Structure formats: C-alpha cells, structure tokens
Amino acid sequence: MSHSFGPEHPFKAATTAEKIFGCIIGSALGDTIGLYTEFLSESRCEIAYPTREFTLLEPRTEPGLPALDRPAFDIGVNVGAVSGSKQFLQDPFKCATGRWIKGGRVAAPNGSLMRTHPVGVIGVNLTEEQTWRLSVDVGRTMHVDPRCVVACCISVGLIRQLLCGQTQTEQDMDAAVERAYKWVRKQYDIMNPDPSAGLTESQIRKHLDRQEFAMHVYAQTLETLQLDDQMKMGYVYKCLGSVILALRLVIRRILRISIAVGMIEEAELFENSIVQLIMEGDDADTNGAATGALLGAYLGYANSPLHWRSGLAHKQRLMTKVERLTVAAGVGHGTLLSERDEAPDGRKKLQKKRI
Numbered sequence: 483m484s485h486s487f488g489p490e491h492p493f494k495a496a497t498t499a500e501k502i503f504g505c506i507i508g509s510a511l512g513d514t515i516g517l518y519t520e521f522l523s524e525s526r527c528e529i530a531y532p533t534r535e536f537t538l539l540e541p542r543t544e545p546g547l548p549a550l551d552r553p554a555f556d557i558g559v560n561v562g563a564v565s566g567s568k569q570f571l572q573d574p575f576k577c578a579t580g581r582w583i584k585g586g587r588v589a590a591p592n593g594s595l596m597r598t599h600p601v602g603v604i605g606v607n608l609t610e611e612q613t614w615r616l617s618v619d620v621g622r623t624m625h626v627d628p629r630c631v632v633a634c635c636i637s638v639g640l641i642r643q644l645l646c647g648q649t650q651t652e653q654d655m656d657a658a659v660e661r662a663y664k665w666v667r668k669q670y671d672i673m674n675p676d677p678s679a680g681l682t683e684s685q686i687r688k689h690l691d692r693q694e695f696a697m698h699v700y701a702q703t704l705e706t707l708q709l710d711d712q713m714k715m716g717y718v719y720k721c722l723g724s725v726i727l728a729l730r731l732v733i734r735r736i737l738r739i740s741i742a743v744g745m746i747e748e749a750e751l752f753e754n755s756i757v758q759l760i761m762e763g764d765d766a767d768t769n770g771a772a773t774g775a776l777l778g779a780y781l782g783y784a785n786s787p788l789h790w791r792s793g794l795a796h797k798q799r800l801m802t803k804v805e806r807l808t809v810a811a812g813v814g815h816g817t818l819l820s821e822r823d824e825a826p827d828g829r830k831k832l833q834k835k836r837i
Contacts, residue, residue, distance in 0.1 A: 508778020516770030538793030602641025698723035
C-alpha cells in the first residue's frame with residue numbers, strides 16, 4: 483500500500499521528514515567518514531586510527547559534482563566504462579548490459595547501491611513494488627547484474643518502510659528483505675538482462691544464488707563478511723551485508739535499552755556503528771554511504787553526530803535540496819519551482835567529450 487502525508491497527519495509527516503533528512507545526510511556522513519579508511523586493510527586501519535575518532539576537515543580535492551563547478555571524481559571502473567560509452571546517452575541500459583557481458587557476467591559492483599537510497603524516500607507515497615521498480619530503472623542505467631538490482635531493491639524497500647514506521651523489529655526487516663528477493667527472482671527481464679545469449683533456466687537462476695545471498699545478508703558479525711578481502715573489494719553483496727548487519731545490530735540495541743538512557747545512547751548509535759564499519763577498511767566510503775542512509779532513516783537526523791554534520795562541506799546546500807525532496811515526495815509542504823542546478827548537466831556544459 484502507498485501512504486498519504488496530508489494535513490490530517492501533521493505529526494506523522496514531521497517525523498517522516500526528520501527521518502528523510504537523517505537518510506540523506508546520514509549517507510553523506512557515512513560516505514565522507516569512510517574516505518579515511520578507504521582501501522585499507524583492517525590492520526592498517528587500526529594502525530592509522532588507533533583512537534577510532536574522526537573529525538571532518540576541509541576537502542583536499544577539487545573534482546566532484548558539476549553543479550559545484552567541479553568535474554566527476556573517484557568514479558568506479560564500471561561507471562567509468564559505461565558512462566564513457568559513445569552510446570550511453572542514447573541507451574544507457576544497453577551500454578551497461580554490454581559491459582556486463584564483456585566481463586563474463588560475473589562483476590557485481592556496489593556503485594548503484596550507494597546511490598539509489600533517495601528512491602526509498604520517493605517511495606513513501608508509492609507502493610512497495612512501485613518503489614522496487616523505480617530503483618530498477620535507476621540502478622540499471624549502469625549496473626544490470628541481478629545481484630546489484632536486488633541489493634538496490636532491498637535498500638529502497640527498507641528505507642521506505644523505515645520512513646513509514648513499518649520496520650520496528652528484525653522480523654520486519656527480514657520480511658522486507660525476503661519480499662524484495664522473491665520479487666526480483668520472478669522478474670525474467672531482471673534475471674536475464676541479455677535474452678539473446680540463450681542461457682538455460684539454471685544459468686539464469688544462478689545469477690541470484692541463494693546460498694551466496696544468505697551468507698551475506700544474514701551475517702551476524704563483520705568478521706564473517708571479510709570486508710577487507712582485497713580480491714572481492716567493491717562487491718555489492720559485501721556492501722549490502724554490512725548495511726543489513728549494521729541496521730540489525732542497531733535495532734537489537736534499541737529494543738534492549740531502557741527509556742531512561744535511550745535518548746543518550748541513540749545519539750551515539752549512528753557514530754559508533756559507522757566507525758565500527760569503516761574500521762574494517764575495504765570500500766569504506768561506499769559501505770558508509772549505503773549504511774548511513776538506512777541508519778539515518780531509522781534513527782533520524784537528530785541522532786546523527788553533531789560534530790560530523792557541522793563539518794560537512796556544502797551542508798546548507800544539501801539541506802535545502804533535502805527540503806525540496808520532502809516536498810517532491812509528498813511529505814513536506816510547498817511549491818517546487820525548477821532550479822537550474824537540478825538539470826541533468828547541473829547547468830554546466832559537459833567537462834569533456836565522451837570517448
């Protein structure tokens with residue numbers, strides 16, 4: 483079912499809006515803090531940051547968002563290859579599928595998972611299936627592997643439920659995970675992005691191997707996920723597993739703490755969870771971004787660490803954009819007028835020609 487956040491639900495709308503801010507800002511914070519330990523092993527993280535304390539500093543690099551007058555920076559191999567194709571603007575899905583086939587249908591990078599969480603916000607006034615389908619349309623512009631798709635569906639489905647107050651227990655979370663998994667398995671076009679290849683039914687179903695999926699999604703410790711395995715760095719299931727585990731542990735903690743200490747401890751949960759995650763190393767900024775989005779949607783903006791968000795570059799601009807997102811999602815009130823920097827090219831000409 484979809485949800486309505488009209489004037490008859492002012493408290494519910496205000497609570498949802500606060501969680502939307504938590505989701506988007508939480509992702510930005512997780513991404514930013516994750517840069518400290520990106521590509522390090524767990525042992526190197528402990529040597530570099532023995533106090534496990536992090537503070538945001540002025541950025542040392544210039545490239546970034548076109549709307550901020552900076553070209554793209556730190557894009558993954560898959561995104562670079564797909565977006566660099568001459569035909570990308572005409573048919574991104576075809577380019578993404580071609581790249582997947584060229585790689586032997588084995589690569590399942592985490593790029594779409596870290597970027598798709600705003601779809602969960604848009605989904606608060608959509609049905610669960612509509613939200614999944616929207617994430618498919620967005621995620622498959624560059625990542626067509628079914629593992630990438632199911633990871634995005636799980637993420638946006640959980641965010642949608644968290645914002646609507648429908649995920650209170652681990653059982654709620656696991657049920658949402660399984661619904662998304664089963665739905666993707668039933669979508670032939672998603673399971674087999676290249677029908678011309680003539681794959682057998684068994685080969686197609688292997689794209690979402692159940693044992694591989696469950697091993698990551700139902701992991702009980704970060705050690706089990708082996709996030710700093712250099713041979714599998716950037717694997718979408720490792721990122722998804724860290725996201726689900728972090729949310730699982732926070733839900734357990736929330737249900738155990740008393741009301742008396744609840745507010746104090748909730749304010750520490752986001753920071754402690756993100757720090758514990760990024761100290762595992764690996765693709766820490768991506769893991770942090772995807773995890774920060776879900777924890778922020780669950781705990782809310784007020785429970786993100788003040789000393790992190792106060793140092794976030796371009797924070798006010800991002801807050802303004804989130805406010806516009808709440809209106810677009812039907813949660814906030816107001817009229818949306820077009821803004822030039824929200825154009826596909828960020829109001830700037832492309833920095834270089836496509837190759």
